[in-house]
Amino acid sequence: MFWKRIAAASVVAASVATAVVVSHEDTTGPAIEAVASTVPAFDHIVLVMFENKKYSSINGSSSAPYFNKLASQSAKFTNSFAITHPSQPNYIALFSGSTQGVDSDSCPANLGSKPNLGAQLIAAGKKFTGYSEAMPSDGYTGCSSGTYKRKHNSWVDFSNVPSSSNKRFSSFPSDFTKLPHVAFVTPDMCNDMHDCGIDTGDSWLKNKLDAYAQWAKTHNSLLIVTFDEDSNTSVNQIFTTFTGAHVKPGSYGDTINHYSVLRTIEASFGLPGIGNAAGKSPILSVWQ
Template identity: 25%
Template structure:
């Protein structure tokens, strides 16, 4: 029955965009590659113009900036799931996965599968301070959609151990929660599975489709890592890129004191983004076809409402210097990616008040 259900879901994911969205979707150019770089836990006002973020401030002016973009609730994992799947799928924690349907544990997140009801988002953390009611969801992500339509995705996770992502909750790039011979208290949590949303889906944990499995989750280094793929110009259609928790502005204890200092983490995040964006733009793949790059903060730091965050949009085909005040959210980002790849909208990305970010991807 699970195989039959999966086949039905897969068939429903590859249908062309519905007529209700067709006119809007056509305003987004067909994308060959999209890069989504995830940053962490800082609101709009904390980043732009910050003396510790000079590159980001310049880049926001030179590329395109969404000035009215909102995260969807808290905490981090919830927002990551909403970016790739258009729903929180009932997950309102940063808890580790209950890998491969292990023994039931209320402190773990069961693999996301089937259908269900998500959790309502209260107004104080919802886009534009408008509460999002609970709704039915289909347990699928844009990764499922891409795989079902013959396209590819990768989740590039800095400091993922070389052994891969399966059952890894955290890692310093060498040791992880799976290593019983080391003092776990000394393992700095640079890679964090909560920043790797695809790993929470049952389809990815099972890996029945090799193009939609944990093998798609790789590090920054190594033969199949981000920098090797960029040098080779061999990129999937969708690249989700998550710097480690020292480089994404989140911060992490147990290592360098710089990783716990607010000014230093912003500075490290600024430098990390500069390096990543330069590598992407130096890649042959960036110069072939239509390619878009999104720099996204997952949420603010809980210190202010509404939950406004910085989103910078760049492309190799579009106009530069655009600032859009249209109300956008993580659901808009998902809907924009789906439109660019010719996919149907998923879950809350289909809501009537969710628009594609067409003005930030307008051609010259």
């Protein structure tokens, strides 16, 4: 009877072990890695959104040396997709779990007090700040000013996100310990690659956020780099990387989209999924 119990226990243990492994591609080829049971509870998450480039325009491109250097230190998703076209509904989707019926770049998109990540964090006693480059003043609600466009600033569309959470990128702290729990960053219309080349956005990312990316690795923090949409194709595949603490660098074939990324951020802070993010599992394969 004793040996039967030992054998049965061994079968159970083997089954449990099998249940927590998946296959993904890393930089040296296919590998089997353990999957984390939860998303790490990060101190800070910074997400930066670039514009209108398909995955193949960034991945391996000589015009994007920093994107690819950063990817080699990161979890790179080879099956990451935007939700729709054009730009604005993708920003809204990532922030609120839904396009909220928005299907154009028309401004303003006033969405009232519908659920969104900023309001979730604030209700949980956490801090959210959106940083927009070239916005003329903190709390600005206008549609356009120079190279700033409100269509790329989703948090200003919701009345339950205070104006104090809407800041210029010039306010982004150099002391990263002073960052909010979650920060969204929007480069201006040139630096996000909308009006300028890939090389411009590549230099901007290196100059503005590499210091944070390297700091995040040893300070329980995360940098998410992604795109709003591709170059208006039906595939809508985009370049997305996670860089920072607890990340297992490699190329991951998980099929993800903006709702998956939102759900992962929510899970890090113990928040429930909202909208279409509620139907997504947090991304778990990339954590060590």
